[in-house]
Amino acid sequence: xxxxxxxxxxxxxxxxxxxxxxxxxxxxxxxxxxxxxxxxxxxxxxxxxxxxxxxxxxxxxxxxxxxxxxxxxxxxxxxxxxxxxxxxxxxxxxxxxxxxxxxxxxxxxxxxxxxxxxxxxxx
Numbered sequence: 001x002x003x004x005x006x007x008x009x010x011x012x013x014x015x016x017x018x019x020x021x022x023x024x025x026x027x028x029x030x031x032x033x034x035x036x037x038x039x040x041x042x043x044x045x046x047x048x049x050x051x052x053x054x055x056x057x058x059x060x061x062x063x064x065x066x067x068x069x070x071x072x073x074x075x076x077x078x079x080x081x082x083x084x085x086x087x088x089x090x091x092x093x094x095x096x097x098x099x100x101x102x103x104x105x106x107x108x109x110x111x112x113x114x115x116x117x118x119x120x121x122x123x
Contacts, residue, residue, distance in 0.1 A: 002026055002097050002112045009093060009117030012085055020080040020117060022095030032101035033078040034110060035069065037091035037119075045091075046105030050078055058104045063089075085121045092116045 003025035012018055022033060030053030038044040048069045049058040057069050068081040078095065094117075096110035103109050 002031070004095050004097060004112055004114035006093065006095050006114040006117040009119045011120040011122065014086060014121060014123050016085055016121075017081070017083045018085065018119060020082065020093055020095075020119075022078045022080070022114060024076040024078075024097065026076070031097045031099065032104055033071070034096050034098075034101075034104050034107075035078075035080045036094045036096060036107050037089075038094070039091040042091075044094075044107050046107060048080060049101055049104035051101045052078070056101060058101060060105065082119070085119075087121050087123050090119060090121050092118050 005023045008018060008020040032049055032051055034049035035047050036044050037047055047060045047063050048067055050069045050071055052071055066084045071078045095114045097112040098110045
């Protein structure tokens with residue numbers, strides 16, 4: 001059982017940056033760690049993922065070029081660097097884990113979830 005804890009959310013103004021962290025309770029080697037977000041009244045959206053056993057990363061077109069995903073294996077931590085934040089990025093952000101990154105964007109395919117961290121971007 002892998003437990004995930006997100007942190008790093010907050011309230012920022014348009015154009016600013018935040019870095020979210022997702023710490024796994026155990027080694028997540030060869031897991032797919034995905035970041036998802038859900039705004040009030042909207043469906044959950046997969047925004048980025050990383051294969052912790054290899055170099056592959058994946059991004060939703062809505063964040064490509066603004067967000068980056070990386071990992072620190074020694075700390076069992078995956079980061080989501082969010083730059084040029086816009087009000088439409090306001091949402092609760094979650095990290096999740098599963099084996100393999102096939103259909104990385106499909107939240108229903110993930111087994112383990114964190115509790116979420118809120119990101120609010122004001123204009």
